[in-house]
Amino acid sequence: MDEADVLQRARAFVAGVDTSNIQTDLCPYLVAANAKVIKEEMGKGESGSTITTPKGKHIIHVNSLESERRQRFTVCHELAHIVLGLPSTHDEVPSWSFSKRDSNEVMCDLFAAELLMPYQQWLNKVPDGDPSLEVIEFMAAEFQTSFPAAASRYANLASIPCAFVTMDRGMVRYAARSTTLRHANARIPARTPVPPGSVAYDIRAGGVSGTRVDEVAQDVWFENWEKGLDMFELSRHYQPTDTTLSLLWFDEEDLPEVEVTRFGVRLVDDGGLAELTGELPWPSGKRRR
Numbered sequence: 128m129d130e131a132d133v134l135q136r137a138r139a140f141v142a143g144v145d146t147s148n149i150q151t152d153l154c155p156y157l158v159a160a161n162a163k164v165i166k167e168e169m170g171k172g173e174s175g176s177t178i179t180t181p182k183g184k185h186i187i188h189v190n191s192l193e194s195e196r197r198q199r200f201t202v203c204h205e206l207a208h209i210v211l212g213l214p215s216t217h218d219e220v221p222s223w224s225f226s227k228r229d230s231n232e233v234m235c236d237l238f239a240a241e242l243l244m245p246y247q248q249w250l251n252k253v254p255d256g257d258p259s260l261e262v263i264e265f266m267a268a269e270f271q272t273s274f275p276a277a278a279s280r281y282a283n284l285a286s287i288p289c290a291f292v293t294m295d296r297g298m299v300r301y302a303a304r305s306t307t308l309r310h311a312n313a314r315i316p317a318r319t320p321v322p323p324g325s326v327a328y329d330i331r332a333g334g335v336s337g338t339r340v341d342e343v344a345q346d347v348w349f350e351n352w353e354k355g356l357d358m359f360e361l362s363r364h365y366q367p368t369d370t371t372l373s374l375l376w377f378d379e380e381d382l383p384e385v386e387v388t389r390f391g392v393r394l395v396d397d398g399g400l401a402e403l404t405g406e407l408p409w410p411s412g413k414r415r416r
């Protein structure tokens with residue numbers, strides 16, 4: 128099961144449910160999945176779990192000591208395990224510990240994001256223009272979800288080149304990308320150190336929680352990327368868990384002028400299609416460093 132399968136199944140599930148009040152009430156999803164929620168005090172770092180009765184009813188237990196938004200995410204994550212039929216492997220692993228989460232867990236998080244922030248409603252509500260701290264916080268409040276969940280959703284559904292990177296303990300864990308960045312083959316490899324020169328690197332090196340926006344070179348983040356092009360990076364660091372988040376974005380006209388074949392090979396149009404050499408005659412009008 129890959130990401131595309133998960134998105135398709137999540138959207139099919141959402142399409143069969145009345146989602147008009149889903150920001151305040153997840154019950155329609157629970158009914159559709161033959162599940163109910165029991166809130167109870169659980170240990171620190173435990174978010175939730177599901178048991179299935181002999182009659183096939185799914186009982187989702189969520190930790191009532193966690194925030195309301197976190198509980199909503201947990202319920203949708205547990206629904207993902209139920210609907211996708213994926214076994215749970217997070218019994219002993221705190222949800223923020225990206226490094227220990229296996230691919231089933233990542234897939235369930237993707238599914239949960241589709242349920243919490245149905246894409247048609249998201250597109251109707253997302254403000255025009257560039258992202259900002261305020262925009263992400265506004266969307267997180269609208270959909271009663273966490274800042275990282277809203278930022279990731281923002282990147283996935285943005286019309287401009289945009290990515291959202293989650294990092295923990297100085298390592299890149301996961302990057303969500305907009306369609307334009309996926310098509311441009313802009314890769315941010317997982318399981319690599321946070322790149323020096325990024326806002327995330329600097330802010331983490333400071334050793335205190337905080338948020339900052341700055342301009343950085345695109346090739347600081349993207350693998351095998353053209354030099355000389357800039358973008359914005361909004362980064363937030365949480366020192367207690369050593370978790371760092373970055374939202375990256377730029378105008379579509381600041382994309383490198385290359386094409387990517389359907390095999391993922393990047394080509395440049397210089398009269399005929401030639402393989403990229405890294406030494407390109409750049410047209411004027413681009414923002415260069």
Ligand SMILES: [Zn+2]
Nearest residue numbers: 215217232235
């Ligand atoms: Zn799980």
